[in-house]
Amino acid sequence: ETGVTQSPTHLIKTRGQQVTLRCSSQSGHNTVSWYQQALGQGPQFIFQYYREEENGRGNFPPRFSGLQFPNYSSELNVNALELDDSALYLCASSRWGEQFFGPGTRLTVL
Amino acid sequence: DAKTTQPNSMESNEEEPVHLPCNHSTISGTDYIHWYRQLPSQGPEYVIHGLTSNVNNRMASLAIAEDRKSSTLILHRATLRDAAVYYCILNFGNEKLTFGTGTRLTIIP
Numbered sequence: 001e002t003g004v005t006q007s008p009t010h011l012i013k014t015r016g017q018q019v020t021l022r023c024s025s026q027s028g029h030n031t032v033s034w035y036q037q038a039l040g041q042g043p044q045f046i047f048q049y050y051r052e053e054e055n056g057r058g059n060f061p062p063r064f065s066g067l068q069f070p071n072y073s074s075e076l077n078v079n080a081l082e083l084d085d086s087a088l089y090l091c092a093s094s095r096w097g098e099q100f101f102g103p104g105t106r107l108t109v110l
Numbered sequence: 111d112a113k114t115t116q117p118n119s120m121e122s123n124e125e126e127p128v129h130l131p132c133n134h135s136t137i138s139g140t141d142y143i144h145w146y147r148q149l150p151s152q153g154p155e156y157v158i159h160g161l162t163s164n165v166n167n168r169m170a171s172l173a174i175a176e177d178r179k180s181s182t183l184i185l186h187r188a189t190l191r192d193a194a195v196y197y198c199i200l201n202f203g204n205e206k207l208t209f210g211t212g213t214r215l216t217i218i219p
Contacts, residue, residue, distance in 0.1 A: 092153075
């Protein structure tokens with residue numbers, strides 16, 4: 001059984017640019033959630049997708065958007081990057097209850 | 111969201127049991143108590159969850175108070191690999207996980 005994978009591992013962007021992060025969910029999991037983790041903080045919920053539809057959103061601006069594909073993989077897009085967007089972005093897949101997290105993508109905005 | 115309260119940090123000696131407390135006085139009847147941990151440079155990892163009864167698995171035990179307003183995660187024999195930040199989270203089904211700051215557990219060799 002393949003776990004949750006994320007790409008890329010690390011990414012450096014400049015302010016104002018756009019970024020796309022990718023997540024492959026664990027086999028059979030129809031729900032994907034995205035979290036942002038700033039240094040020294042706990043992860044903060046961005047949004048969740050269930051069967052290709054957004055199913056809940058945290059306190060993040062509209063420039064954070066996402067997609068879920070028929071195979072349940074997912075993308076997180078961030079437009080107009082700001083310095084404060086520098087963080088570890090985590091994706092988690094689930095079916096019911098337990099969420100399985102990927103290793104994260106470390107985004108640095110300069 | 112119902113909130114949880116955990117100590118910021120704890121220390122334990124290697125090969126001894128560790129009891130990590132969590133208070134959740136505003137827990138609702140449908141909230142499950144979940145524990146996740148995050149090892150350095152990794153994503154969070156599920157540890158255990160329960161509703162009312164105490165639970166055991168290969169990683170840990172979860173002791174839940176009779177009034178469900180508090181719980182304790184028990185690592186029976188801590189190893190250096192158990193050094194991590196432990197998060198106590200109230201959750202139902204596939205709802206979002208609301209992480210606090212957790213308890214940073216240090217294991218002393």
